[in-house]
Amino acid sequence: xIQKKICMVGMFATGKTSLVQKFVYSKFSExxxxxxxxxxxxxxxxxxxxxxxxxxWDLAGKDEFQDVPAxxxxxxxxxxxxxxxxxxxxxxxxxxxxxxxxxTVGDVPTxxxxxxxxxxxxxxxxxxxxxxxxxxxxxxxxxxxKTGEGVEEAFLWLAAxxxxx
Amino acid sequence: xxxxxxxxxxxPEESDTAPDVKQGPSGLTELRRLLVGQERRRxxxxxxRLDELSLxxxxxxxxxxxxxxxxxxxxxQLARSLAPTLQDAFSESVRRNPQNIAHAIFPILGPAIxxxxxxxxxxxxxxxxxxxEHSLSLKGLKWRIEAWRTGVPFAxxxxxxxxxxxxxxxxxxxxxxxxxxxxVTAEGIPAQDADLISSMMTAIRDFVQDSFDAGSEEEGDLxxxxxxxxxxxxxxxxxxxxxxxxxxxxxxSVLEQLQATLETIHLHFTNPLxxxxxxxxxxxxxxxxxxxxxxxxxxxxxxxxxxxxxRIAWVVTILVIVVLTTLALRSAQRxxxxxxxxxxxxxxxLIEPERGWRTWRLSGLLDPAAAEPMRLLAxxxxxxxxxxxxxxxxxxxxxxxxxxxxNRMLDPPASVALGxxxxxxxxxxxxxxxxIAGLVRSGPxxxxxxxVDVSGVTEILPPELAELKDEVEQHxxxxxxxxxxxxxxxxGVLDEVATAFQRLRGIAEERNYAAALNIVGRTDTTGSNETxxxxxxxxxxxxxxxxxxxxxxxxxxxxxxxxxxxxLSSTAATDQARINRSVSFLVRVTFGTDRGGTQE
Numbered sequence: 098x099i100q101k102k103i104c105m106v107g108m109f110a111t112g113k114t115s116l117v118q119k120f121v122y123s124k125f126s127e128x129x130x131x132x133x134x135x136x137x138x139x140x141x142x143x144x145x146x147x148x149x150x151x152x153x154w155d156l157a158g159k160d161e162f163q164d165v166p167a168x169x170x171x172x173x174x175x176x177x178x179x180x181x182x183x184x185x186x187x188x189x190x191x192x193x194x195x196x197x198x199x200x201t202v203g204d205v206p207t208x209x210x211x212x213x214x215x216x217x218x219x220x221x222x223x224x225x226x227x228x229x230x231x232x233x234x235x236x237x238x239x240x241x242x243k244t245g246e247g248v249e250e251a252f253l254w255l256a257a258x259x260x261x262x
Numbered sequence: 263x264x265x266x267x268x269x270x271x272x273x274p275e276e277s278d279t280a281p282d283v284k285q286g287p288s289g290l291t292e293l294r295r296l297l298v299g300q301e302r303r304r305x306x307x308x309x310x311r312l313d314e315l316s317l318x319x320x321x322x323x324x325x326x327x328x329x330x331x332x333x334x335x336x337x338x339q340l341a342r343s344l345a346p347t348l349q350d351a352f353s354e355s356v357r358r359n360p361q362n363i364a365h366a367i368f369p370i371l372g373p374a375i376x377x378x379x380x381x382x383x384x385x386x387x388x389x390x391x392x393x394x395e396h397s398l399s400l401k402g403l404k405w406r407i408e409a410w411r412t413g414v415p416f417a418x419x420x421x422x423x424x425x426x427x428x429x430x431x432x433x434x435x436x437x438x439x440x441x442x443x444x445x446v447t448a449e450g451i452p453a454q455d456a457d458l459i460s461s462m463m464t465a466i467r468d469f470v471q472d473s474f475d476a477g478s479e480e481e482g483d484l485x486x487x488x489x490x491x492x493x494x495x496x497x498x499x500x501x502x503x504x505x506x507x508x509x510x511x512x513x514x515s516v517l518e519q520l521q522a523t524l525e526t527i528h529l530h531f532t533n534p535l536x537x538x539x540x541x542x543x544x545x546x547x548x549x550x551x552x553x554x555x556x557x558x559x560x561x562x563x564x565x566x567x568x569x570x571x572x573r574i575a576w577v578v579t580i581l582v583i584v585v586l587t588t589l590a591l592r593s594a595q596r597x598x599x600x601x602x603x604x605x606x607x608x609x610x611x612l613i614e615p616e617r618g619w620r621t622w623r624l625s626g627l628l629d630p631a632a633a634e635p636m637r638l639l640a641x642x643x644x645x646x647x648x649x650x651x652x653x654x655x656x657x658x659x660x661x662x663x664x665x666x667x668x669n670r671m672l673d674p675p676a677s678v679a680l681g682x683x684x685x686x687x688x689x690x691x692x693x694x695x696x697x698i699a700g701l702v703r704s705g706p707x708x709x710x711x712x713x714v715d716v717s718g719v720t721e722i723l724p725p726e727l728a729e730l731k732d733e734v735e736q737h738x739x740x741x742x743x744x745x746x747x748x749x750x751x752x753x754g755v756l757d758e759v760a761t762a763f764q765r766l767r768g769i770a771e772e773r774n775y776a777a778a779l780n781i782v783g784r785t786d787t788t789g790s791n792e793t794x795x796x797x798x799x800x801x802x803x804x805x806x807x808x809x810x811x812x813x814x815x816x817x818x819x820x821x822x823x824x825x826x827x828x829x830l831s832s833t834a835a836t837d838q839a840r841i842n843r844s845v846s847f848l849v850r851v852t853f854g855t856d857r858g859g860t861q862e
Contacts, residue, residue: 098541098542099539099540099541100439100441100442100457100540100541100542101441101540102439102440102441102461134465134469135465135469137458137461137462137465138458139455139457139458139461149540150457152440152441152457152458152461154461154465166468166469166472168468168469168471168472169465169468171438171439171468172436172437172438172439172440172441173439174439174539174540259540
C-alpha cells in the first residue's frame, strides 16, 4: 500500500474543509468553520490497480494575517489547491501561494479545484482563467462540495498523478 | 640565492673553452659564462630535475596512497601538515551545511552521549531507586489494606496502582512526509489509526517548531506530550521519528530504548529512508525492532521493590498475627473446656458465663456440697486470679450431692458406707448398735432422702455380747425328712440356746440394748415351695414355742419359715439337704427400742 501526503492549500473560506468532508465522509454543511492550524483526514482510494492511502492535511486558509505555514507543506506528495469561483481574488492570490509552495516542496503534482460551482449566478471565472492556470502548469477542475460535482474526480486525479510522479 | 657549489657539477665543455678569450664569439660566450654561468648551471640542473620528476595526475593518484602510508609510517609530519587544512575543510563544511555532518555522525553520537550521561546519572539513580523502593513498600502495605477493606482481589489493586508504565504503541514515522512507516501495538490495546496519528503528530511537531523556534538557529524538538493518562514520547532522527504511546509514568529507559532503536533503523535502512516515496513495504522488517520497545512494567516486577526492613516488618506482622490468633483460639478453647467441666459438675449451675478480654466472669448457682469451682478450674491449668465468680447457694438433688450431704450430716464411722438408690439411703458395713439406733432415729433426714435402710449394717457388739451371740447362733436344730418333731437332742440344744440367749438379754438390758432372737426355719429342696414354706414355718414355730416354755418372752422372738429361699450352703450335696432341714438362730442387738429395720 502506498501512502501519500496531500495538502489542501488555498485562501480562507474557499471550501478546503468542505471538499475533504465531502470526499471522506460524503457530508456537506452550510455552516462555515474556520480551520485553525491543521486537520488531518484519511481516505483510501484505488487508482490504476494501486491502493493509495491519502493523508489529507487540511491546512488553515491564508488570509491577510496568516500565511500557509511552509513546514506543513514539507513532504507533500501532492498539493490540492482550492479556489472560490465566486471570489476572483482567491484565484489571483493562488499564483503567489503556488510559488511559495513550489519553493518548499518542489515539483509535486498539483490540482486546482475551482469550488462552489453550484453558485452559478455568482460565478466569476471565465474561460481565459482556465488558460492562465494551464499556463502556470496547473490542472484545474470545477467542483462543488455541496453537490459533490467534481470532488471525487479532483482527488482521484491528484492521487493518480502522485503515483505516476 | 645562496650558492650550493657542492651539489652543482662543473660543466667540462665550457671549462675547456675558457682559455679562448681572444675569439670574438667565443669571447662573448666567455663573458656570458663569467656573468651568468652560475645561474645557467642551476637552471639546467633544475630543468633536468623537472624532467625526472614530472608526474601526471593519474600517476600521482596511483602513488599518493602509498606515499601517504610511507610517510605516515615514518613520522607524524604529514598529519601535522594536513591538520590545519582538514580543520578548515571541516569548519567550512559545517558552516555551509551542518545537517550533512550531523546526519553522518548521528548513529555514533547517540551512544557516546548516552554512555557519558549514563555514568554520571548512575549515582543519582541509585539514590532515587532507594527512595522509590521505600515508598513502594509503604504503598504495598496501603494496597493490601485497601484489598482487605474493599474485598477486591489484591492482584487487581496492584494492577490499578502498580502499573508503572506500559508502552502501548510504537510508531515509526517518516520525518519529511509524516507518513507512517511501521507500527506495532501492544496486545489487548485497541488498534488506533496509526497513520492519522503519525500525521497528526508530525503536524503538531511542525506547529511546535514553528511556534517556538521561529528565527532561532537551533532546531527545537517536541519530545514529549501528554494526552489524558497517556504520554507520547517522540524521538527524532534525521530521516525518521519514532513515537511511543505510553500509559503510566515512563522512566528514562524507555526513551533510551527508543533512541537506540531509531539509531539502528537509521543505520540499516538508510537507503529506503532516503528513497521513501509512500511505499512502506521495505519497513515491514523494522517491526521486530519496534516490538522490543513494547513493554509493560508493574511495580511488583521489580525484584527489589521490597527492601529488607519492610520484609522484616511483614514477617513480624505475620508472626504477631499468628501468635495472636493462636492465643485467641487457645483462650476460646480453654473457655469452652472450662464451661463444659463446670456444666458437667453436679451442684454447679452456670447462668451467665462471660468472657472478657483478660478476665472471665462466672455467675450461677452453687451447692455447698459441690466441688469448689475454682479448684476445678485450677486443676485445668487456668489462672484463677483472672476469674471472677459470683455464686448463689442452692440445694442440688444430684444423687452424688445428696449422698455427700448425707455423709456430712450423718457422719458415719469408717466401717459404714452409705449408698443412695432413688430417695432411699442404704447403709452397709458394721457399726455399734448405738450408731445404728441414732441413724434410724435421727431427726430430719438430709434433703433428697426420704427413707433410711440400715438392714445392711452389722452391729458391732461388746465382746461378752458377741461371744454369747456366737454361742446362740452356732446352734442348729436338725429335723428328719418332712418332720417337725423335736427330739430329745433338739430339746437339749434348745436348753443351751435358751440359757445363752437369756444371759445375753440380761447383759444387753444392762447396757440399754434390746436383744431379739430370729428363729429361721428351712427345708431341703424336695417338695413344693408352698409345702416347704409351711413346713419351715412349722419348724420355726415349734422351736419358738419350746423356747417360750424356757422363759424367753415371745416379743423377743421372731419365728420365720423361709423354705428353700435362703438355704445354708455346704460342699456336699447330701449334707446340703440335711443341714437345711433345720432351724437356725440369728441374734440382733439394737440400741434402745426395738429396731424396726427401717425408719419412715
